[in-house]
Amino acid sequence: MLARVEGEGALELSIKDGKIEKLHLRIFEPPRLFEKLLEGRPYTDVIDIVARICGICPVAYQMSAAHAIDSIFGVNVNPWVRTMRRLMYCGEWIESHALHIHLLAAPDYFGFENVVAMAKQYPDEVRRGLLLQSLGNRLLRLLGGRSVHPVGVCVGGFYSAPSVDAVKTLLKEFKQALPMAEQLVRWTAAFNLPDDQQLFTSVALCHPHEYPMNEGRIVSSSGLDIAINEYQNYFTETHVPHSTALYSHFNGQPYLVGPLARLNLNLGKLPSGVRQLITESGIAFPSNNMFHSVIARAVEIYYAFVESIRIMEQYTLPAASCMDFSPKAGVGYGCTEAPRGILWHRYELDEKGDVVKATIIPPTSQNQARIEQDLQTSLMSFGLDHGDDELRLRCETVIRNYDPCISCATHFLKLRVDRS
Amino acid sequence: MSHSFYYMARDQLQALINELRARGYQCIGPQVRDGAIVYDSLADCTQLPRGISEHQSPGRYVLSENNSQRYFSWANGPQAIKPYVFAPRESLWRCEKDNTGQLRFTDLKPAPGPVAIIGVRACDLAALYIQDKHFLQEEKKDPYYLARRQKLFLVAVNCTHAADTCFCASTGDGPRASYGYDIVLSELDDGFLAHGLSDKGLELIKQLSTSPPTETQLQQADEEIQHAARRQTRRLPSRNLKQALFNNLEHPRWEEVAKRCLACGNCTSVCPTCFCHAEDEEPALDGSGSEYFRQWDSCFTQGHSYIHGITIRSTTAQRYRQWLTHKLGSWHDQYGRSGCVGCGRCITWCPVGIDITEEAAAICGENIDA
């Protein structure tokens, strides 16, 4: 889980005779042991606890947990709740993707140390990014009171419904900002990105009618199509000595989750307007260029704007913002599309609704193995004879492209190259 | 008095609202939100809590439905008119600093439009009278309060229902509204008796379709108000409690109540007469400007009695004692009466149900009626 993933990164690289002999991405994030501290806590606490696994995508954690617990209690949410969960997810995608694009990715591609330096030369682009990010946060606040660790979500729905006026006000701003989200897609599509075609398996949720967020089956580009509760039959998590992150494999192989995988597998679910924009931007999806992830994020921001506007335009007050239910013992699964990819939860509750056991598999740990694999390939095609600094920058760029929760740390990727 | 009452059918309430709106008033009225009857913008009578009653006890407030067609068959909710005159938070002024270091102050005094509040109770009118005395003293009038106060039009409603926590009869402030309003209504089964006190109020009533009330109607209205008074079980002695309280500053009850009291400030926030506030400001990050504001404070906070290095009232016992001795005691020195109007809000909305009448009685002991 993320708690075991994010944090300082270091890369150990042994190069022998022009070949990579060993490549280890080390993760030092101090373990926070969330799965254990969940044990014995009432189901009501779960939503608030799991949010704290990640401050950047707390809603994803809340959503996966809410769905898992809903399923144990046999809660069928009403259409209002279902739609509002989607709306809230839109907020998180916008916030998280905008943060990634502007604070982490763009400075890389434009050759700036960081966003602050970049803002001096590209003030409009950076401001646009900050504005989009802030609108994502506003949406989170609308439904959750605040954008980090929002407090509105509960098992069965929401503690309360936002007022029609509040929705209207925000809707107006979303409509005004829509053209900016569109510009963002065109802007990222024009980035001078490396052409780095790779073979990888994409894994994402797939829903019959909509671009996946909260619901769907787990599918892969290699033909997998399973219910979320079957996940552990196909995917395995292993612990390697060099990292506090657990590594996930699908059929023993690394795989990709996240915006690029999502887009590759769900293009057809996008509204035609969004597809049109993709076509106009000149990038062909599905894409095997890992660096197209950044464009996929921009596309998802744009889509989240379109979707939020659609939802907010139809907003009415619900009869109930939360379903009635009574706690039951059982096992439940939740899997939703966090900004960084599928986030899988499994809970076992007792008859009071207290947690007996929790398992949380975040996207970043699912991408770990894939990142190492990518680094291997990318470095070989980049050329190992580059100096350490150049190698490090390249590695950072590759890693950052996955928007892992260690992204922060990979800004100072400690690279240990052993060129014996 | 009877000659000045007008009878109006129930539908005339909407007509009254319409008349007010036509005169540019923003109407505020009671309505159900989050499990309580609160004041909010009102355009239509259907928003009113028709057929709703409320049950109050220390630390508890529950709504229930009744079969009545009445709009006002409940006693007061968590807020009075206080927030509409003394805002929970408001900016006072802005200061800008230019690059020569010059400061420019801008007054942020509000310029509100006219506001009509419908459903005001006797206790709240009494409280408003007290707040007027506080904020609008001779010399230094509070311009922020004044700006709103001048724009108020008050439609009072005589209480026909008292909550278990009400004790306005013992403070002499209710349940009949006797001053401070523009129009007062007495609700009957099929309509209202209306009385206009101000010229504006009278003029408005004349726009409605009214008829002279019958003797029975007048009697019934009166009887219902008296019934509400009789129903009240709690009371404060009507005499000045100041001496009794200040004679008992070392009473063990202060420590005892402090064990239960959360010092959370809810009592002072819901109290319609409490006026304490704190000032603070919000500077722009780069120092280019700063907005100076005030917000409700409470004698239960640490900051209320802080002077450098010393908190004069660091314990809950001292804070509770400050509140009670002020409210029921030294208030007499300041405003010639007690600061309590018997609305009972501090009893209901104390999260742990501390009862001002019970504490006052315990502390004043047998002196209470002496």
Added chain:
Amino acid sequence: MPNPYLPYEAKIIERIQESPTLFTLRLRFTDPVIHKDFRFEPGQFNMLYLYGVGEVPISIVSDPQDEHMLDHTIRTVGRVTRGLAALKEGDRIGVRGPFGRGWPLAHAEQHDVVVVTGGLGCAPVVSVIHYMMRRRERFGLINIVQGVKHSSDFIWKERYDQWRKAPDTEVLVAADAGESLWPWHVGPVTGLFDDLKFDKDRVIIMMCGPEGMMRVVVKYMLAQGVDESAIWLSMERDMHCGIGHCGHCQYGGKFVCRDGPVFCYKEIVDLFGVKGF
């Protein structure tokens, strides 16, 4: 009607460091009309606003008839005062006032006067001493008793020396702790009282300082047969608005900012010394 909450801009004309932690700001309102019309009595205070930080009540120490000066002597203790201490000549602050009730100077005329200050309390009474010295003939015997924590807290030595030279004027100084060359009394200020000369029936006591000290002085004076109504003291409580609205400075039924800060002991006798008020 002017908004009593709105400060006026004032410029620091001079900044005087009186001691390591005490400094005086000499102010002038930038609007000359405001400056000209500004009237106050010794013992009154202003709310000084430090831009972006906050407002604090500070006594006015200059002479009310000296139009050129508007002086505030400030001790650096916390957030705002530390910020004020960092200001220089030419810097601007906000000022509104004057607020409160000052010393009973008209009443004190033809009386003996004992001025007692202690701890950091000297500032609010300095103006009153100045006032009397300038109009020395109107008053009877004047005793000035000053207690400080440490001898290094003692400021304005020259002024004290000056005052001592005035006719019928006694200046007594004590420090709780002193350096070896400290010429005055070492020990609590109350140790000086027996040296005081005044006519108990026609004396006015004015004091300012820590409440503990004031309590002792009150007790002493009452024991000497001084009447309650002849004892005046300046109180300090938290203040935000300065005009009796915010409620912080309540002292029983009084608002210190409006009914004080200078009180006749008789007015507050019931609560004076009771902890928690």
Added chain:
Amino acid sequence: MKPKIAVHKFASCDGCQLAFLNAGEDLLTLAGMVDIIHFTEAGPIDEETEVDIAFVEGSITTPADCNRIQRIRKNSRYLLTIGACATAGGLQALRNFANAKEWVASVYAAPEYIQSLATSTPIREHVKVDLELWGCPVSAKQVLRAVHDLLFGVTPKVELDKVCMECKRQRHVCVMVSKNIPCMGPVTRTGCGAICPQVGRGCYACFGPAENSNTGAMGVWLQGLGLMPEAIAKRFLFINSEAPEFRAAGTQWKSK
């Protein structure tokens, strides 16, 4: 010369750092006013240069971090903690009440690889802290105000009052009185804007204890609302379990 600032991260969720990254225009303003020396999430990395203000997010949970915080303290003129992790050990401090070794063993297949302390402790237990900002997460407003004050040479103001005060200023209906919902507002420090009562739920104390918190009376009232002692203990032992007041109250209810 511009003041230098640093933002450091220990065991945490990164949520408090977002107070900066979500600040929008203010982030750019800040960048113009100071030199950001170290802030991994925003780019700059340099733990060695001395800074004027260091913000610390996260709790101490590993031997390496014990040393790192000492280094950071040495390099920082003014050190302030942001958030529940840094100020009160955070949610992960719940391990302090359990057998952390067992926990590690049950989460990791090869616990011998995991370098972790048995406890999660607030920064104040390791080095001198000049100012603590509470909250999980801290509010951006609070952080920016503190930054402003420090940059202008003033001691920042901290919130001390209870959530109830803000709850009433926002004119929310008390959930405890009207709905019998347990609410920790009366013992919790304000700063969040009373957002839990706003959405109709009880406060779960993510801003830690307020000044003069009567945890005793709070617990008794919660019991009256129908909570079992164990459940009451969990209310106190949650996000700020290392705050002394909450720790004491929680431990007491746990043993009942």
